[in-house]
Amino acid sequence: xxxxxxxxxxxxxxxxxxLRDKKHRKREGLFLAEGLRILAEAEEAGFLPEMLFYARExxxxxxxxxxxxxxxxxxxxxxxxxxxxxxxxxxxxxxQTVIGVYPERIxxxxxxDRSQADIWIVAQSLRDPGNLGTILRTGDAVGAGxxxxxxxxxxxxxVESVRASMGALFTQKIATxxxxxxxxxxxxxxxxxIGTSLNTDHDYQAPRYESPAFLLVGNESQGxxxxxxxxxxxxxxxxxxxxxxxxxxxxxxxxxxxxxxxQNRRR
Amino acid sequence: xxxxxxxxxxxxxxxxxxLRDKKHRKREGLFLAEGLRILAEAEEAGFLPEMLFYARExxxxxxxxxxxxxxxxxxxxxxxxxxxxxxxxxxxxxxQTVIGVYPERIxxxxxxDRSQADIWIVAQSLRDPGNLGTILRTGDAVGAGxxxxxxxxxxxxxVESVRASMGALFTQKIATxxxxxxxxxxxxxxxxxIGTSLNTDHDYQAPRYESPAFLLVGNESQGxxxxxxxxxxxxxxxxxxxxxxxxxxxxxxxxxxxxxxxQNRRR
Numbered sequence: 166x167x168x169x170x171x172x173x174x175x176x177x178x179x180x181x182x183x184l185r186d187k188k189h190r191k192r193e194g195l196f197l198a199e200g201l202r203i204l205a206e207a208e209e210a211g212f213l214p215e216m217l218f219y220a221r222e223x224x225x226x227x228x229x230x231x232x233x234x235x236x237x238x239x240x241x242x243x244x245x246x247x248x249x250x251x252x253x254x255x256x257x258x259x260x261q262t263v264i265g266v267y268p269e270r271i272x273x274x275x276x277x278d279r280s281q282a283d284i285w286i287v288a289q290s291l292r293d294p295g296n297l298g299t300i301l302r303t304g305d306a307v308g309a310g311x312x313x314x315x316x317x318x319x320x321x322x323x324v325e326s327v328r329a330s331m332g333a334l335f336t337q338k339i340a341t342x343x344x345x346x347x348x349x350x351x352x353x354x355x356x357x358x359i360g361t362s363l364n365t366d367h368d369y370q371a372p373r374y375e376s377p378a379f380l381l382v383g384n385e386s387q388g389x390x391x392x393x394x395x396x397x398x399x400x401x402x403x404x405x406x407x408x409x410x411x412x413x414x415x416x417x418x419x420x421x422x423x424x425x426x427x428q429n430r431r432r
Numbered sequence: 433x434x435x436x437x438x439x440x441x442x443x444x445x446x447x448x449x450x451l452r453d454k455k456h457r458k459r460e461g462l463f464l465a466e467g468l469r470i471l472a473e474a475e476e477a478g479f480l481p482e483m484l485f486y487a488r489e490x491x492x493x494x495x496x497x498x499x500x501x502x503x504x505x506x507x508x509x510x511x512x513x514x515x516x517x518x519x520x521x522x523x524x525x526x527x528q529t530v531i532g533v534y535p536e537r538i539x540x541x542x543x544x545d546r547s548q549a550d551i552w553i554v555a556q557s558l559r560d561p562g563n564l565g566t567i568l569r570t571g572d573a574v575g576a577g578x579x580x581x582x583x584x585x586x587x588x589x590x591v592e593s594v595r596a597s598m599g600a601l602f603t604q605k606i607a608t609x610x611x612x613x614x615x616x617x618x619x620x621x622x623x624x625x626i627g628t629s630l631n632t633d634h635d636y637q638a639p640r641y642e643s644p645a646f647l648l649v650g651n652e653s654q655g656x657x658x659x660x661x662x663x664x665x666x667x668x669x670x671x672x673x674x675x676x677x678x679x680x681x682x683x684x685x686x687x688x689x690x691x692x693x694x695q696n697r698r699r
Contacts, residue, residue, distance in 0.1 A: 302679065303679065307674075405573050407600070408477060409572050409600060412686070413682070416682060419686055426673070
């Protein structure tokens with residue numbers, strides 16, 4: 166049976182709310198995901214929350230009922246609460262119907278099986294959580310195997326990144342690595358490292374890319390460090406017809422990722 | 433000569449800060465743009481601010497000097513101030529070096545010359561200012577003529593949208609229209625209306641698109657209303673290989689816009 170919490174000063178509420186801060190997420194190894202759509206996608210991908218909060222008013226919603234039953238059966242903690250507390254947990258104007266607390270899952274590079282997907286995305290020093298989540302969502306869409314975060318990227322488990330990922334956080338594998346370790350791992354097997362860069366005239370549609378392709382995207386304002394570009398097998402750029410010299414990082418990743426997918430579709 | 437304002441309670445500072453609110457922007461017809469890169473792009477596109485704020489510490493920066501001279505010559509108000517005030521105006525952790533106040537520019541539909549570009553972007557009930565700004569930036573990149581905002585879209589002149597546009601707000605024409613007026617204008621001349629939709633199996637790479645192409649993107653969570661989809665000449669969708677059924681709105685727009693650009697490049 167779900168237990169009920171309606172008091173703002175309840176220690177569990179305070180603890181869960183603290184997961185909005187990176188420091189507390191890293192200490193607990195837990196993160197927040199919000200909304201029926203994302204929690205349902207997580208369940209489909211095989212992930213149930215350690216804690217599930219839902220508003221009393223939505224207890225009869227079929228997806229809520231399903232999540233409650235599944236979470237209880239898996240030994241999770243299910244808490245019925247009030248919209249104001251969901252609002253406090255989520256920080257959103259319109260509180261979500263459900264909020265789940267999940268264990269963070271970062272896999273080591275050596276645990277990635279590169280043969281499982283034709284496309285892998287590699288992000289370097291990405292700063293914007295919305296971009297990171299959007300890149301995960303795009304990765305899911307193009308059938309990528311996962312996202313490798315190089316150097317100091319923003320936390321993929323931030324509330325904003327989880328929201329932007331729309332559930333892809335649960336379907337895409339996430340690894341972190343320093344650059345030398347990534348390159349050593351990459352070169353230990355097949356794989357073409359493709360850098361998107363402003364320092365080339367090589368059109369992104371000209372090459373016939375290899376598989377698995379590792380699509381490398383750099384920091385939003387700096388791009389890739391020159392030494393990383395040298396480590397790439399190929400540097401390409403998207404045509405830019407206007408005044409600006411670059412695309413948004415998540416947009417550039419998507420345009421390039423769909424080119425890879427389209428080439429694979431034509432094989 | 434620039435005048436100096438260093439007091440937080442100065443009425444001009446309060447007035448400019450109020451432009452962070454939509455209500456005040458609409459009352460004054462003015463908006464804020466921040467940062468050397470965006471202000472320099474605005475200048476290149478022929479737009480100088482009515483008011484220019486810069487930090488005393490950066491008075492010798494060559495772009496700041498150029499902007500100060502040009503703004504003064506154009507009769508604008510140039511104000512030297514302190515970083516804390518720039519921080520207050522921008523609301524950003526790291527205050528920008530320069531902040532400009534510009535007149536909002538919305539053009540009527542009838543003022544758009546559709547023959548000037550092969551691609552036009554149409555957004556319907558877009559809610560996220562970051563998406564709107566990113567779509568403007570992508571529009572600039574693919575050489576689009578402008579962005580037509582249909583129904584109740586988020587304000588393109590919000591601080592977040594201006595930031596995400598990276599200056600494209602100054603190079604892309606922006607029009608607003610209700611749907612019936614847009615359709616009437618569209619059908620008064622050549623143009624193919626292309627809807628991205630989940631309600632079709634028509635692959636986005638299958639058609640040979642016409643020019644000018646009007647690329648229609650719907651609301652982030654609802655997509656396009658069914659009656660709007662019926663008004664489209666063609667509905668297409670991007671392949672989705674994963675668990676998710678849709679892309680981020682700005683990403684979908686970019687993938688589709690680059691397909692249009694690529695077809696035009698091959699003509």
